[in-house]
Amino acid sequence: AQSVSQHNHHVILSEAASLELGCNYSYGGTVNLFWYVQYPGQHLQLLLKYFSGDPLVKGIKGFEAEFIKSKFSFNLRKPSVQWSDTAEYFCAVSIYGNNRLAFGKGNQVVVIP
Amino acid sequence: DTAVSQTPKYLVTQMGNDKSIKCEQNLGHDTMYWYKQDSKKFLKIMFSYNNKELIINETVPNRFSPKSPDKAHLNLHINSLELGDSAVYFCAAADSGHTEAFFGQGTRLTVV
Numbered sequence: 732a733q734s735v736s737q738h739n740h741h742v743i744l745s746e747a748a749s750l751e752l753g754c755n756y757s758y759g760g761t762v763n764l765f766w767y768v769q770y771p772g773q774h775l776q777l778l779l780k781y782f783s784g785d786p787l788v789k790g791i792k793g794f795e796a797e798f799i800k801s802k803f804s805f806n807l808r809k810p811s812v813q814w815s816d817t818a819e820y821f822c823a824v825s826i827y828g829n830n831r832l833a834f835g836k837g838n839q840v841v842v843i844p
Numbered sequence: 845d846t847a848v849s850q851t852p853k854y855l856v857t858q859m860g861n862d863k864s865i866k867c868e869q870n871l872g873h874d875t876m877y878w879y880k881q882d883s884k885k886f887l888k889i890m891f892s893y894n895n896k897e898l899i900i901n902e903t904v905p906n907r908f909s910p911k912s913p914d915k916a917h918l919n920l921h922i923n924s925l926e927l928g929d930s931a932v933y934f935c936a937a938a939d940s941g942h943t944e945a946f947f948g949q950g951t952r953l954t955v956v
């Protein structure tokens with residue numbers, strides 16, 4: 732079964748610190764990869780996505796993610812976080828040709844001013 | 845215009861009642877989903893419809909019945925509500941290539 736793993740569910744860091752959130756998936760076929768963000772009390776919004784091409788993907792708000800096929804990973808990074816980055820971050824995977832969009836359990840990120 | 849809209853945004857009801865949540869998308873996408881987000885923020889897929897046909901039905905109690913009258917709508921009807929049904933329910937729409945899923949604002953259901 733398709734699964735998505737996110738580690739370190741709770742992350743607390745200070746403003747200007749660097750952030751890296753790990754995401755691993757367990758499917759060997761062609762996949763589409765996503766990172767979504769959910770700000771407190773809001774719905775999910777797309778941060779960035781990868782389908783093919785350059786494995787380093789740049790998204791909104793200074794976020795980027797790197798697809799490493801050999802490691803089945805799609806880690807999210809931001810070099811310098813702000814207080815407004817406090818949110819829940821979800822990695823998601825869809826298998827090409829399949830209607831299932833599976834989410835990881837999320838990372839709760841708290842940025843302290 | 846909101847791409848995916850859900851109503852109501854908040855729903856408070858008593859145990860045993862029957863309630864519905866409506867979802868509409870104006871993106872023209874073929875695939876629609878219902879997800880349940882529990883108090884720990886875990887997002888679990890409940891149903892997936894493609895062009896009005898049920899594609900995925902996870903291990904959801906049969907008290908939950910999705911209905912898709914047309915490609916733009918996927919409503920969720922819940923019978924005999926239980927305390928454990930309290931959660932935020934998100935509707936989403938995606939194209940058949942899954943280039944991106946667009947989410948509704950969510951419906952916070954509280955069963956008392």
